[in-house]
Amino acid sequence: MDETAHRRAWLTLLRTPRLGPGALREQLAACGGQPDAALEALRQRLPTLPDDTRRWLASPDNRRLDADLAWLDQPGRRLMIHTDEDFPPLLEAIPQPPVALFVVGDASLLLRAQLAVVGARRATLGGRMLARAFAQELGRAGFTITSGMADGIDGAAHLAALEAALPTVAVMGTGPDRVYPARHHALARRLATEGALVSEFPPGTPARVDHFPRRNRLISGLSLGTLVVEAGLQSGSLITARLAAEQGREVFALPGSIHNPLAHGCHRLIRDGARLVETAAEIVEVLAPAAVALGRELAVRLDGAAVATPQETASDVDPSLLxxxxxxxxxxxxxxxxxxxxxxxxxxxxxxxLQLELEGRVESLPGSRYQRLPA
Structure with missing residues (x-):
């Protein structure tokens, strides 16, 4: 099967109605991971499938699939499959992991140690200032800032990282070619060229209420920890925090005034076991070992070589790092x-x-560039 036919088969599967990531992974596993074989197996079961699933598999919309392929052919765009060598390993550890991701921009950012910064859409000025300060300090400490490109805290965290030339990733609840909210078109353009936009949904997918909890599980799943800056008791950020806890990730929350309704969600998280933090340094201290462990896992997975810990001396460091x-x-x-x-x-x-940056030996720069720091 040539590359175009291969991608077309993947896109046909990803667009199949009612075929969620769990069922699709099951079908692929039964077919040796081959998308064309999975399609054929599904078509053998057409009479047993729901009406909309059956209609799509029997007669896919070729114009839509052609448009998807044309979109992917543009520079800086990629369909990242879960079997790809550089698929984010943290996502493989979550319930209902995605089968594939549509990525615009720097896909290598998905392999870096990420910290989710989320919060209220109608955040206060003080909350947005805190999100900016934490995003920049955590970014300078070596963490990629990940959020959902929403109004309020999300947007403030992304912008703060971009303005400081620090890496940031936006996980979208729409297709990768749609922007929600619409006022964030300029932000999306910057993320596409200076960071990364990521979506589980194919191009053209509009915003839907049920898409955002699915998006939130990826924000927390990509990240070693989630920081909630401001959140009301009904905030979607509490969903992200709950998902992070269920995924075994750290949850951090900033306390606030008892008179501020947007502090009540954070206070509930703290009562439920989230870590109360007042400085970015506290988050770095907690997550640094997990970031080093991620570096080790990637090294073993990709080249079979363990990566040295920060406590090891220069003479003990893996020669490949030197x-x-x-x-x-x-x-x-x-x-x-x-x-x-x-x-x-x-x-x-x-x-x-990642390992060298956490050890303070290397600095990441805009445009996926790196520079050695003085000893």
Whole structure:
């Protein structure tokens, strides 16, 4: 099967009505992971399937699939499949993991240690200022800021990271070509060129109420921890926090005035076991071991080599890391240039660079560039 036919088969599966990620993974597992075989197996069961599922599989909308393929052919766009080497490993550990992600921008950011910053859409000025301050300090500490591109806290966190030339990822509740809310078109354009936009939904998918809880499980699932800045008692951010806790991830909440309704959700989280934090340093202290463990997992998964812990001395560090430091030199180097020079894949480099950044040996720069820091 040629590449276009292969992608067409994936897109046909991903657009099949009522075929959720769990059922699709099951079908793929039964068919050796091959999308064309999975399609054929489903078509063998047409009489047993719901009407809309049967209609789609019997006669897919070829114009829609052609448009999907044309969209994917544009620079900076990718369909990332769960079997790809650089599919985010943290997502594989959550209930109902996605089968595929549509990515616009820098897909390598999905392999970095991420911290979700979420909160109220109608946030106070003080809340937005706190989101900005925490996003920038956590970004400088080596964490990619991940959120949902919503109004209020989400948008403030993304913008703060972009303005400081720090990496940020937006997980969308629409297709990757749609912007919700519409006022965030300018923000989406910046994220597409300076960060990444990620969606589980195919191009053209509009905003729907039931899409946002699905989106929220990916925000928390991609992240080592979730920080809730402001939230009312009915806030969708509490859903993200609950999902993070169910996924075994850390949940952090900022306390506020008892007179501020947007502090009540955070106070409930704290009563329920979330960590009360007042500084970004407290979050870094808690998540640094998990970030190092993620680097180790990526290294073993991608090249079979364990990555040194921050406590190990330079003489004990994996020689491959020392070689990577030598390759970096002391000038900014683009990730693709580094891959060409070292012969390693972008995914392999991402795990090593994560480790070196957490150890304070390497600094990430805009445009997926890295620079060695003075010893």
């Amino acid at each position: 070689a990577l430091l030598d390759a970096l030199g002391h000038r900014p180097v683009a990730l693709d240039e580094l891959a060409a020079f070292t012969g390693k894949t972008v995914a392999e480099l991402a795990s090593a660079l």
